[in-house]
Amino acid sequence: xxxSEAIKHLAVGAVDSESPVDILPAEVVSVSPVEIKLxxxxxxxxxxxxxxxxxxxxxGEDEELKxxxxxxxxxxxxxxxxxxxxxx
Numbered sequence: 001x002x003x004s005e006a007i008k009h010l011a012v013g014a015v016d017s018e019s020p021v022d023i024l025p026a027e028v029v030s031v032s033p034v035e036i037k038l039x040x041x042x043x044x045x046x047x048x049x050x051x052x053x054x055x056x057x058x059x060g061e062d063e064e065l066k067x068x069x070x071x072x073x074x075x076x077x078x079x080x081x082x083x084x085x086x087x088x
Contacts, residue, residue, distance in 0.1 A: 023076040025088065028065050031034040036073065036082065063087070 004077075021060035026036040026046070065071070072085045075084050 008028075023085075024073050024075055026071050026073045026082075028067055028069045028071060031059070031067050032064055034065060036084070038073070046082050050080060050082055052081060054084065057084060057087070061083065070085045 025039040027039065028082045029035050029045060032076065033053055034053060035048055036046045036051060038044055053065070055061065057065050059065075065084075070088045072088050074083045074085055076083070077082075
């Protein structure tokens with residue numbers, strides 16, 4: 001195996017071994033605008049501009065989020081976007 005092939009093989013293995021997302025529990029701490037607090041870090045409040053909310057959980061919908069509710073959140077790689085999956 002050539003050196004370039006070996007490096008490529010190692011790089012692909014390293015990327016495949018990492019999970020591109022983390023699934024985390026969180027609490028809604030504000031609804032206007034929506035902000036959440038991750039259960040693993042009580043001091044870190046995620047601002048609304050980093051949160052993606054499904055339409056069914058947005059204000060005015062039947063299942064809209066309320067302050068104090070617990071939700072399951074997917075943190076995209078790098079922690080710059082958070083998608084609320086559902087209430088828990």
